[in-house]
Amino acid sequence: MDFTMITQAAVQTFTLYNIALIFGGLLIGMVIGCIPGLSVTLGIILMLPLTYNMEDAASAIILMLAVYVGGMYGGSISAITLNTPGTNSAIATTFDGYPLARKGKVKKALDVSLFASTFGGLFSALLLLLCAQLITKAVSKFTSVEYFALGIMGISLIAGVSGESLPKALISGMLGLLMACIGKDSVTGVSRYAFGSNVLRYGINILPAMIALIALMQVVDKLREFRISGGKIKDANKIDNDGMTGPETKSILPACFKSSAIASILGAMPGVGGGVAQFMCYNEVRRSSKHPEEFGKGCLEGIAAAESSNNAVVGSAMIPLLTLGIPGDGVTALLLGAFMLHGITPGPTMFTKQGVMAYTIILGCLVANIFLFPIGKALTRAVAKVIQVRYTYLACAIIMFCFAGAFAASGHVKELILTAAILILSYVLTILDIDNTPLLLGMILEPIMEKYFVSASMAYDRDYSIFVRRPISLVILIITVVMVISMMRVNRRVNALNAEQEAAMAAEHEQMGSAEDAVRASETAKADVDASFEDSIADAVFEQEHITAKPDVKVNLDKDKP
Amino acid sequence: MKIKIKTNLVSGILMALFSGYMLYVMPKQVKVPAYDSGAPSPRIIPGICLIVILICSVVLIIESLIFKKEKIVEFDWNNEKPAILLIAILCIYVFLIIKIGFVLASAITFTVVLFYCGERKPFIYIFTIALAVGIYFLFTKVFHVSLPAGLLPF
Incomplete structure (x- = not known):
C-alpha cells in the first residue's frame, strides 16, 4: 500500500464538507432505500445533477457511495417493518426480519440489520483498500489492447447475466453502444447517424439516458401500481424499544463474518450484485449454523447473513470498477457513468495518475460505512415513517428533479427531448422483454472502449488481429467466453430460486395474515376468555403457521447449493 | 383487452x-x-x-x-394503459417546458397526473406546485442551471 498517498487522501477525506456529504448521502440513501419501488440506482441518479458543480470529483463520488451504502441498509427497514423489501438486495432480509417483527421485536431486527450492514460494509471497504493497489500492480502491463478486451468482458458479462435470453441481452448492449456512437465522432470528426437532426448532432449524453432508462421508468411503474391499487399502503409494524443485547451481538458475529467474506468475493466478480449474493450467503450461513431450524422464524443470524452480504457487495463491487474500469452491476455501471461525467477514467492509471483521488474515494467508502452505524441508530425511527408517505408526493418531486437534472447535462432543451424519447424506447424494450441494464452499460462503456480501440488500432497500424494475437488480451477474451457461459448457468439457477422463494414467502405471509384474522375472530367470540390465555393461542397459531410453511423455503434454499 | x-x-x-x-x-x-x-x-x-x-x-x-x-408476454391493456398514459403525459410535459417554461409546465402536468392518480385533497396540489417553484429556484440560483423560464418573468 502507498501510505503517502493514503495519508494525503485521509486529509482530503476528513474535510467538514466531505463529512457533511457522507451524512447527507447516508440519510438520503436510507430514505430512498426504504421506500419500496425506489432503488439505490434511482438515489444515485438523483444525486448526479447535484454533483455537477462540485469542484472535487472525489467528493461527488463519495456522496454517491454514501447513498449506495445508506440505500443498502435502508432496504432492510421496509423489509422488516412492512415485509416489502425496499430494494432487491433486501429480499432475504424479509425471511427472518419480518417474522421477528411480527413477534413484536422490530427494534431488535433493525439493530441486527444495522450492525450486520455496518460489519459487511466495513469488511469489504477494508478489502477494497488492501486489494486495490495489488490488482493495479498486477495489471500495470496492460495496454489499450487489453483495456479494449476488458471493455468487451464488462459488457459481455452484464449481458450474460441479465435476463433469460443472451441474444436479447446482447441486442440491448449493442443498442447501447450504437446509441453512444450517435453524433460527432471524437477522432475523425465525422457525424454518425444524426439524420440531419439538431437533437442528435452532438450525440446522446449519458445523464438523460440514465435518468430515462432507470429513474423515470421506475417512477412510471410505481405510479401505475398506485393508480391501479388506489394508493393503499400496508400497515407497518411499530418500532418498540427492545434493542439488541451484548450476547446477541456476539452470537451473530460469525454469521456476519462468513456472509461478508462470501459476498465480498462474489461482489468482486463482474456481473454479480447484492441481489444474487444475499441468497448464497443466507443459504451458506443457514447450512453451517448450529440452529438451522430457526432460520425463517425470526432468527438473528438470518438477518445478519442477508444484511452483511448486501452491504459487503458495495465495497467489493468497487474493486473491479476502480482497478480495471469494469462495472460489476447496474449500480457500479452508474458510478462509472458518474466517474466519466466528472472526467475520471477508472482503471490502473487512476492509481498512478490520480492516486490521491482513488484513495480518497476508497477512504470515503470506509468512512461512510463507519458513520452508517450511529446515523442508523439515531435516524432509523424517523426514516421508517417515510414508508407511510403517499407515493404521489414523492413521484412528482422525483419526475421534476429528473427532468431538471437531465436539462442540466448541457443546459439545452434537446436533453429533455432525448429523455422523453429514451423513456418511450425503454418502455417498448420492456414490453419486448429486453432488459435495459446492458443498454445503459453499453452507452457508458462505449466512449472508453472506442478510445482504447482507436489507440490500439493506431499503435498497431490498423491490424485488428492484434486483439487476439496479444496473449493477455486473448486470455481476457477466452475468460470472457468461459465466464459468460458459466455465469448464465448460475444466473438461471439463482433466478429460478429467487422466483420460487418469493412465491413461497408470499404464500407464507398470506397464511400468516389469515391466521391473524382467525385469531381476531376468536378474540371477538370469546371476549370473556382470560387475556393471557388468548395471547398464548395467538402465539401458538403464529408459530404453527411458521413451522408448517417453512419446509417450502428450506427446499428452495437447498437448490442453491453450489 | x-x-x-x-x-x-x-x-x-x-x-x-x-x-x-x-x-x-x-x-x-x-x-x-x-x-x-x-x-x-x-x-x-x-x-x-x-x-x-x-x-x-x-x-x-x-x-x-x-x-x-x-417467451410470451401478456400485454394487458388495463394494466398498461396507466403506464402509456403517464409516458404520454411526460412527453407533453417536455413540450410544455419548452413552450411555457418549467414552473408552469410542472403546475399543469402534475395537476393532471395527481388527478389521474385519484388525489382529490387540495394540499397535495399546492405542495406540488410549491415544489416546482422550489426546484426551479434550486437549479437556477444554487446550481446555476437556467431552466426554461418560459412565460414567467423570473
Whole structure:
C-alpha cells in the first residue's frame, strides 16, 4: 500500500464538507432505500445533477457511495417493518426480519440489520483498500489492447447475466453502444447517424439516458401500481424499544463474518450484485449454523447473513470498477457513468495518475460505512415513517428533479427531448422483454472502449488481429467466453430460486395474515376468555403457521447449493 | 383487452428490420473522412454493433420459429394503459417546458397526473406546485442551471 498517498487522501477525506456529504448521502440513501419501488440506482441518479458543480470529483463520488451504502441498509427497514423489501438486495432480509417483527421485536431486527450492514460494509471497504493497489500492480502491463478486451468482458458479462435470453441481452448492449456512437465522432470528426437532426448532432449524453432508462421508468411503474391499487399502503409494524443485547451481538458475529467474506468475493466478480449474493450467503450461513431450524422464524443470524452480504457487495463491487474500469452491476455501471461525467477514467492509471483521488474515494467508502452505524441508530425511527408517505408526493418531486437534472447535462432543451424519447424506447424494450441494464452499460462503456480501440488500432497500424494475437488480451477474451457461459448457468439457477422463494414467502405471509384474522375472530367470540390465555393461542397459531410453511423455503434454499 | 406477444419473434423481426435499415443507410449517415489520419474508420464500431444485432435477431427468429423457444408476454391493456398514459403525459410535459417554461409546465402536468392518480385533497396540489417553484429556484440560483423560464418573468 502507498501510505503517502493514503495519508494525503485521509486529509482530503476528513474535510467538514466531505463529512457533511457522507451524512447527507447516508440519510438520503436510507430514505430512498426504504421506500419500496425506489432503488439505490434511482438515489444515485438523483444525486448526479447535484454533483455537477462540485469542484472535487472525489467528493461527488463519495456522496454517491454514501447513498449506495445508506440505500443498502435502508432496504432492510421496509423489509422488516412492512415485509416489502425496499430494494432487491433486501429480499432475504424479509425471511427472518419480518417474522421477528411480527413477534413484536422490530427494534431488535433493525439493530441486527444495522450492525450486520455496518460489519459487511466495513469488511469489504477494508478489502477494497488492501486489494486495490495489488490488482493495479498486477495489471500495470496492460495496454489499450487489453483495456479494449476488458471493455468487451464488462459488457459481455452484464449481458450474460441479465435476463433469460443472451441474444436479447446482447441486442440491448449493442443498442447501447450504437446509441453512444450517435453524433460527432471524437477522432475523425465525422457525424454518425444524426439524420440531419439538431437533437442528435452532438450525440446522446449519458445523464438523460440514465435518468430515462432507470429513474423515470421506475417512477412510471410505481405510479401505475398506485393508480391501479388506489394508493393503499400496508400497515407497518411499530418500532418498540427492545434493542439488541451484548450476547446477541456476539452470537451473530460469525454469521456476519462468513456472509461478508462470501459476498465480498462474489461482489468482486463482474456481473454479480447484492441481489444474487444475499441468497448464497443466507443459504451458506443457514447450512453451517448450529440452529438451522430457526432460520425463517425470526432468527438473528438470518438477518445478519442477508444484511452483511448486501452491504459487503458495495465495497467489493468497487474493486473491479476502480482497478480495471469494469462495472460489476447496474449500480457500479452508474458510478462509472458518474466517474466519466466528472472526467475520471477508472482503471490502473487512476492509481498512478490520480492516486490521491482513488484513495480518497476508497477512504470515503470506509468512512461512510463507519458513520452508517450511529446515523442508523439515531435516524432509523424517523426514516421508517417515510414508508407511510403517499407515493404521489414523492413521484412528482422525483419526475421534476429528473427532468431538471437531465436539462442540466448541457443546459439545452434537446436533453429533455432525448429523455422523453429514451423513456418511450425503454418502455417498448420492456414490453419486448429486453432488459435495459446492458443498454445503459453499453452507452457508458462505449466512449472508453472506442478510445482504447482507436489507440490500439493506431499503435498497431490498423491490424485488428492484434486483439487476439496479444496473449493477455486473448486470455481476457477466452475468460470472457468461459465466464459468460458459466455465469448464465448460475444466473438461471439463482433466478429460478429467487422466483420460487418469493412465491413461497408470499404464500407464507398470506397464511400468516389469515391466521391473524382467525385469531381476531376468536378474540371477538370469546371476549370473556382470560387475556393471557388468548395471547398464548395467538402465539401458538403464529408459530404453527411458521413451522408448517417453512419446509417450502428450506427446499428452495437447498437448490442453491453450489 | 389482452394480447399475447411472442417477444422472441417480435423483437427478432423488429431488431432485424432496424439493423438492416441502419446498415443500409450507413454510407449516407456515416461518411468516411476525406483524408486518412491513420485512425480506424468511424464505421467500424457502429458496423460491428449493427451486425451483432442482426445476427442476434436472426437467432431469436430461428429460436422462435424452428425451435419453438418463445417467451410470451401478456400485454394487458388495463394494466398498461396507466403506464402509456403517464409516458404520454411526460412527453407533453417536455413540450410544455419548452413552450411555457418549467414552473408552469410542472403546475399543469402534475395537476393532471395527481388527478389521474385519484388525489382529490387540495394540499397535495399546492405542495406540488410549491415544489416546482422550489426546484426551479434550486437549479437556477444554487446550481446555476437556467431552466426554461418560459412565460414567467423570473
